[in-house]
Amino acid sequence: MSEPVRREPLVVASFSGYYGDRITALDEAMAGDPIHVLIGDYLAEITLAGISARYRKDPTQGYADYFVRQVQPHLPAIAARGIKLVTNAGGLNPRGLADVLRGLIREAGLSLKVACVEGDNVLDRLGMLQAAGHPLSHLDTGEPLSAWGRTPISANAYLGAWGITAALREGADIVLCGRVTDSSLTLGPAAWWHGWQQADWDRLAGGVVAGHIIECGPHATGGNFSGFAVLPAITYPGFVMAELAADGSCVVTKHARDGGAVTTDTVTAQLVYEIQGPMYLNPDVTVDLGDVRCESVGPDRIRVSGARGAPPPETTKVAIFATEGWQIVSWAFVTGIDVDRKLALLRAQLHSLLAGSVDQLEVTAFGTPAAQPESQAEATVAVRIAACASERDQLTEEQFFLKLNSLYLWSVPGFHTDSGAERALKPQRRIEYWPALLHVSQLSHRVTLEDGRTLEMPPHPQAAPAVSQPVHPEPGRSATDSRRAMQRAPLGRIAYARSGDKGGNSNVGLWAAQPKAWPWLRETLTTDMLRRLLPQAQDLEIVRHEFPNIRAVHFIVRGHLGRGGSTNLQADQVGKALGEFLLARQLDIPVELLVDDYAGERAPAPGRPTAAPSSPTAAVRS
Known part of the structure; x- marks a missing residue:
């Protein structure tokens, strides 16, 4: 069964950004604006390690169990409204979760079709893979897995989006995945809806960017945002949505009834979150983020365009834990x-x-x-x-x-x-945590449909060696700075920041709140300046990149989190507060650039609600 190609934008709404996110989010999404697809992301890297213990004790477990509680009340409305739902809540056991949902669907007298995507779990094949010449070398140190000296408890490769696309083309209503990339939850439905093909590089790249922006839910509506003070109804920011056009561009927005706001800055915050640089490597496409632009096209509506794509890398990441x-x-x-x-x-x-x-x-x-x-x-x-x-x-x-x-x-x-x-x-x-690479030819990416049929997803025929990140030279200082009136002030008076983790590395993006501050921010935020602002990084390798279209400087601080957040004894285990620390650091800033308040793009405040629904069911609209 193949759906016809659609030309109107696909509307995708997020309802989970991690295992433990707001449990009422699916209620809120179902009560919000009309949508075509719901996506729920549950699998941070450490989450798989955490649920593996339960899975080893009880093979019927291993999935995000509270997803079942979230979705059960909405199954009739999902069926009646023709909404598709795609999630990686399957964790280590997508089939087990599928069995549970199918039982609930039968009890409710519905005809929803459930498919599951598997093949990411390679734990039982680690020995065979190493014997066959795949060393599973550590991404940062280059050491082979055999040198680790520990017994892995989980090992999951990152799969792409084409299994999700195939399931939807075969008529699935709910697609349950294991460790697919976060952006695959959006890219898979977009490729199904618009009929994209494997070599539609720029369109696929746009789908990855859209997925990256909405994967963390309220992150793009004001959650964890440096400029929160100027946003309306921020007490209870809603979950984000994206309208994906056939050309790969998208409009990022939110449900009109919900709090928070979508601005160029809240979207930029998610664009620079947990990336390795301008080249965003994905199992389906290599995305060049260098030309991505954000522009306001209405209240709470930000158009994102300019992503460029190329063939994907021939290797994919494997997250191994012991x-x-x-x-x-x-x-x-x-x-x-x-x-x-x-x-x-x-x-x-x-x-x-x-x-x-x-x-x-x-x-x-x-x-x-x-x-x-x-x-x-x-x-x-x-x-x-x-x-x-x-x-x-x-x-x-x-x-x-x-x-x-x-x-x-x-x-x-x-x-x-x-x-x-x-x-x-x-x-x-x-x-x-042990992050490794594995050649995609060693994966068995497969889809099991409602009728029991299994579809194999072969590696991308044009997969190629991974491209390197570009090298951006350090900027020189402008001669006019010596003639400007300067004032000692926190960097947060002119900039915003968002930080995250990639294994043992911290990433942080800092961008100018106003266009006029960009030239000075770019020249000032050199690698040497970051070492001054972040004393803990004195002896660490730092990689610096620039994103002029979004007025951002981006850094990777290698080894800042040790071997990874799960074994890091710091309170901020995964570096989520690093950006805010940098914004609190003081330096000499030109007086004409200083603002009294976070004065990026101010969102309109049309009197949106600031409180949560009084109960999970009170907000439900069938």
Whole structure:
């Protein structure tokens, strides 16, 4: 069964950006504006490792179980309105999730067809692949997997969009995937709707860009946005939508009833999020982001165009995880004057006290006491105490918590813990990440349809060696700067930022809030300046790129997150707050560029709701 080619834009609405996202989001999407396709992204890299333990204990598990609770009330409306639903909630067990949904569909007397996309799980083939000459080398270090010395608990290759497209062409109403790329959830339906072919490079590239923008839901409507202060109804920002045209361009928007806003800046924030540079490698197309443009075409409507495509790489990423010991975290507080000396003594006491029982200890102070505190809280610094060890017994209550609790009478004045909080008594498993590459010829990308038929998705016939990121030379300083009036101020007075993670690397994009600030921002944000603004990066490799069309400078800070967020002892494990830290750093900025408030594109405020629906069912519109 093949759907006819459509020419009107395909309307895709997001309802999940990660496993644990707002559970009412599907209710909100179903109660919102008319849509053709719903997409739900549940699989951050660490999520697969987390659900693998349940899957090993119970082979009927291994998927995002609360997706079932989200979708069950809406199955009749999905059927009545002809909406397609595509999600990677299948995790490690798309077939198991398909069986559950089919049972619910039968109970409801519906005729929805469910398909599942598999082939990403290569855990059981790791030994065979290595024996056949595929070293699964670490993307950052180049070491072969055989040098790791750990037993993997999960290994999932990133599949592309054509399995989703094939399922929709065969009449599937719901497509359940494992580890496909996040953007595949959008690209697959777009290729089905518009009849795109495998060599429609620019169109496919546009579909990937649209998918990248909407994959994180409220990220593009004001969530985690540096300029949140100027947005309306930001208390409860809605989930994002995209209208994909046949030429690959799209209009990013949102449900009119929902809070938040869609502006060029909220879209830019997602464009620079978790990328490796201008060349965005995808299993279906290599996307050149260098010419992508964002322009406002109406309230909460941003047109995104200019993506260019080329054949995809002949390799795809494989996310491999293994257990690596245990970790535990507790908090304490220090109040009063001489905080620096108090913290130095507390650190020395903790290292002495825990020596021999932990392998690694990190003691981090948060905040600075007010110069004239009006309350005890304003005179207090929070202290995070994180430890890891190879064996669980090294972090038991006796070995960790009781030692920490013994400090009350002999540590620094003003030391205390929160006796009302839950005690840190149970160590947690540490999961180490190994990102590798695998040739696409080694994958078995397949679709199982409602009637039991299986379709094999062969590797792209034009897949080629991966292209390298372009090299952008460091800018020189303008001679006119010496004649400009300058003022010491936070970088956030003229710029926005968004940061994320790629394994052990942090990425951060910073862009000018106003066009007039772009030349100065571009010249100022050199690699050397980033090292000054980010002291932790002094000895790390930094890669810098420019995106003039969106007024952005983008950096990759290699190794900033160690071996990856899952084993990183920092509180900000995956670098989500790095961009905001950089915006808080002060430097000399031309006075004429400074603004009193975040003054990028201000969104209109037509009186949208700011609160959540009173109940999940209250917002549902069948």
